[in-house]
Amino acid sequence: MQSHVKFEGVHKLFGAETAVEDLNLTVEAGEFLVLVGPSGCGKTTTLRMLAGLERPSYGRILIGEKLVNNVPPRFRDVAMVFQSYALYPHMNVYDNLAFGMRARGAARNLVDERVKETAEVLGLGQLLKRRPSELSGGQRQRVALGRALIRQPQVFLMDEPLSNLDAGLRVQMRAELSRLHDRFRVTTMYVTHDQVEAMTMGDRIAVMNQGRLQQVDVPETLYDSPANHFVAGFIGSPRMNFVRGQITTLDGKRAVRFLGVKAPLSTSSRLTSDVSDGAVTVGIRPEDLMWRPAAGPDSVVTLDAEVDVVEPMGHEAYVTALCAGETVTSRFPPRSGVRTRERVELALNPARLHLFDTQSGDSILQRPAATSAEALRSMREAWIEGSSAASNREHRAPGVPAQSEEKLIDGR
Numbered sequence: 078m079q080s081h082v083k084f085e086g087v088h089k090l091f092g093a094e095t096a097v098e099d100l101n102l103t104v105e106a107g108e109f110l111v112l113v114g115p116s117g118c119g120k121t122t123t124l125r126m127l128a129g130l131e132r133p134s135y136g137r138i139l140i141g142e143k144l145v146n147n148v149p150p151r152f153r154d155v156a157m158v159f160q161s162y163a164l165y166p167h168m169n170v171y172d173n174l175a176f177g178m179r180a181r182g183a184a185r186n187l188v189d190e191r192v193k194e195t196a197e198v199l200g201l202g203q204l205l206k207r208r209p210s211e212l213s214g215g216q217r218q219r220v221a222l223g224r225a226l227i228r229q230p231q232v233f234l235m236d237e238p239l240s241n242l243d244a245g246l247r248v249q250m251r252a253e254l255s256r257l258h259d260r261f262r263v264t265t266m267y268v269t270h271d272q273v274e275a276m277t278m279g280d281r282i283a284v285m286n287q288g289r290l291q292q293v294d295v296p297e298t299l300y301d302s303p304a305n306h307f308v309a310g311f312i313g314s315p316r317m318n319f320v321r322g323q324i325t326t327l328d329g330k331r332a333v334r335f336l337g338v339k340a341p342l343s344t345s346s347r348l349t350s351d352v353s354d355g356a357v358t359v360g361i362r363p364e365d366l367m368w369r370p371a372a373g374p375d376s377v378v379t380l381d382a383e384v385d386v387v388e389p390m391g392h393e394a395y396v397t398a399l400c401a402g403e404t405v406t407s408r409f410p411p412r413s414g415v416r417t418r419e420r421v422e423l424a425l426n427p428a429r430l431h432l433f434d435t436q437s438g439d440s441i442l443q444r445p446a447a448t449s450a451e452a453l454r455s456m457r458e459a460w461i462e463g464s465s466a467a468s469n470r471e472h473r474a475p476g477v478p479a480q481s482e483e484k485l486i487d488g489r
């Protein structure tokens with residue numbers, strides 16, 4: 078059965094420190110929600126509160142319609158997978174998978190049926206007699222997933238489950254987790270600090286910073302219309318450029334001055350708040366700042382820049398350049414031939430600019446939806462291409478930690 082999850086006004090204090098502040102968030106039934114943010118922003122604390130391993134200082138947590146603030150972990154019907162695989166080293170794969178069901182007194186033939194079914198789904202059918210030390214890192218992580226999956230929980234909680242794997246295996250497991258989710262549609266909350274994982278796996282993404290939820294939406298919207306400076310800088314690679322700007326006029330229309338040029342604000346965009354002294358932070362995604370010869374007809378604003386660093390990536394190059402005293406990064410075609418110290422012309426389409434309040438960091442420009450959906454798609458493809466090259470590399474199995482996730486989740 079699928080259940081939604083709700084955090085209502087949840088705070089978590091550790092002494093004087095606030096780890097999570099006024100969290101209001103719903104994970105819809107059957108949804109894969111990724112909670113992403115930098116180290117220490119409160120992701121794990123949020124997940125642990127949902128698992129019942131931490132108690133909220135204030136607020137309510139509901140699974141389905143049930144208030145679970147005071148429900149012990151073992152009665153919450155959630156299963157958690159951690160970054161460490163937490164397998165029993167002395168048991169083979171079969172017994173590791175069967176452990177939880179046996180501990181709950183399930184009938185022998187039911188255990189056998191579920192273990193075999195789960196092993197089949199995860200491609201572990203041939204490995205049931207092996208011990209964890211005889212498995213690769215990816216196989217161990219699959220067993221850990223199997224231990225959670227076999228319980229058929231209402232909610233899956235995953236805390237950086239792929240971060241112990243090498244880059245290639247991570248890409249492979251990312252796809253496997255997405256496939257598993259498509260098949261079983263268990264409500265899932267997945268914690269990571271990796272924005273690529275978030276963008277490629279989440280039905281929706283919740284971005285946290287310093288204990289506060291910044292924005293929650295589908296990946297495309299987070300990318301196209303970040304709510305603030307933080308989200309804009311966190312989602313997207315290379316990172317969005319931020320430069321100083323000034324609201325002004327051009328031919329009687331609203332415009333913004335930045336990097337030594339004036340650009341009209343698109344008529345389909347609108348400023349959502351007034352800035353008293355006109356000072357703004359202008360955000361430009363690297364793919365929106367193009368090499369003039371490669372730019373399209375909409376890129377009507379031209380900037381002079383001096384190339385500082387060229388980073389060839391194979392299918393494209395990242396070029397960092399100095400422009401009107403600021404440093405900006407742009408994405409060039411692979412064989413542009415530009416070199417350090419060379420003067421180049423960059424071009425941009427003013428409709429792709431982002432504007433942020435310099436004080437609050439809030440986005441103050443509402444842009445037409447989906448202007449960058451194309452860019453996002455190409456970026457996803459680039460990520461997948463880039464990572465799959467690494468997936469052929471050999472991987473080495475890391476060690477098996479002693480503690481079991483069953484123990485943690487059940488508080489036993």
Ligand code: ATP
Nearest residue numbers: 091095096114115116117118119120121122123270
């Ligand atoms: P990471 O990605 O590094 O795991 P995170 O986003 O998961 O970080 P949390 O582990 O939730 O962050 O921690 C949020 C804040 O709460 C941090 O400042 C952390 O130091 C603090 N914190 C977490 N657990 C405790 C605890 N048991 N006692 C005191 N402070 C804690």
